[in-house]
Amino acid sequence: MTSLDSVAVFDGVSDLGARSLSWTGDSITAVGEPTGEAQYSVIPGLVDTHVHLLGYAGGRSNVRGFDTFTWPLVTIREEQTLHATANAQKAMRLGVTTLRDLGADETQAAIGRVFDAGILPGPRLLASGPVGMTAGHLDLFTPRAVTDRPPTADSPDACRALVRRWARAGLTGIKTYTSGGVLSMGDKVAWRNHTRAEIAATVDEAHALGMLVACHTHSAEGIQIALDEGMDSIEHGTGMTLDQAAVLARRGIPVAPTLLINDMIARAEVPVSDEAQSIAAALVSARDELLRGAAQAGVRFVLGTDANGYFLEFGDQWRELVRMVEVLGHSPAQALRAATSDAASAVGLGTSVGTIAPGFGADFLVMKGRPWQDVSLLDPDNIVAVVCRGQVVAGALPA
Known part of the structure; x- marks a missing residue:
């Protein structure tokens, strides 16, 4: 299992606030409570x-x-x-x-x-x-x-x-x-x-x-x-x-x-x-x-x-x-x-796919800022990591 401890989550419909996110292989397993301050955000691919x-x-x-x-x-x-x-x-x-x-x-x-x-x-x-x-x-x-x-x-x-x-x-x-x-x-x-x-x-x-x-x-x-x-x-x-x-x-x-x-x-x-x-x-x-x-x-x-x-x-x-x-x-x-x-x-x-929730495919982006709040952040330069089918395919997950 891989996890992010505290990220601001836009689940594909709405802002869930700061959450933890876990996935195993190509499946999201949990969207839980955060364990620290949310420095980055996550949106679906x-x-x-x-x-x-x-x-x-x-x-x-x-x-x-x-x-x-x-x-x-x-x-x-x-x-x-x-x-x-x-x-x-x-x-x-x-x-x-x-x-x-x-x-x-x-x-x-x-x-x-x-x-x-x-x-x-x-x-x-x-x-x-x-x-x-x-x-x-x-x-x-x-x-x-x-x-x-x-x-x-x-x-x-x-x-x-x-x-x-x-x-x-x-x-x-x-x-x-x-x-x-x-x-x-x-x-x-x-x-x-x-x-x-x-x-x-x-x-x-x-x-x-x-x-x-x-x-x-x-x-x-x-x-x-x-x-x-x-x-x-x-x-x-x-x-x-x-x-x-x-x-x-x-x-x-x-x-x-x-x-x-x-x-x-x-x-x-x-x-x-x-x-x-x-x-x-x-x-x-x-x-x-x-x-x-x-x-x-x-x-x-x-x-x-x-x-x-x-x-x-x-x-x-x-x-x-x-x-x-x-x-x-x-x-x-x-x-x-x-x-x-x-x-x-x-x-x-x-x-x-298209939603951050347990049971959905592990396709998501880790990003700087909260792009669902600020149109200027809808930019690939703000991508920190891309996870597709559960694998990091671009960038790197934050520590």
């Missing part, structure tokens, strides 16, 4: 509900001229897999101990199994496979001249077949699309993606196989389709109406707003096409007021960044939390809850 691990892992300043479209085309899958593993491990060392990849295939599922088996140190990794149509948002990430393309599905039966392929490969979720997107080439946000029959077949098959369904959408029409068809989460949700916000709040459906990446594209902070910058700028111009109103209506926002290493680096999840405070009007404590217990629940892990 962060949970990012929306990432893309198959991206260049060398950082934004070192991409060597490879943009997010070109790099996958000129890099063999074996090499991409190593970058994905490095991205996941970097996120873990910077305090993000659970990730959900929302564009996954057999590769991310395999990486997750390697981490689970302890072959390599790594975060908890969930893989969700995409079900998109020909000429849809996902398909338009690959230039039209490329013939070796990611799979698409263009009928209800084809959608069911692709869901079954991802289930057979060990993936635990499905990603769907009900609008166009920002970065996809030649795309329009207002474009329909899939027919209602195709979407209904996808959701039905996924739920029959116990898989959560996340829905990419930037439009009010796309959000309505997701609500009508019973999807489990909304990704982006930029064009949300107040009526839709009321329904989302009543049903408790989580929304990952991916704020920072769209800010960066709108300002062209990284090289993007004029088309992508224009689309993002139009979305962002109305987004903040809409989403703040949704937050006031009780919509359940959770941490989801769209990080892929090229726009958002792994570790930028902390910057996203600060942006959630700024845009949504969240307190630092609300932002942390959105990134820990609530995010864990959104990806189906609410009874195993």
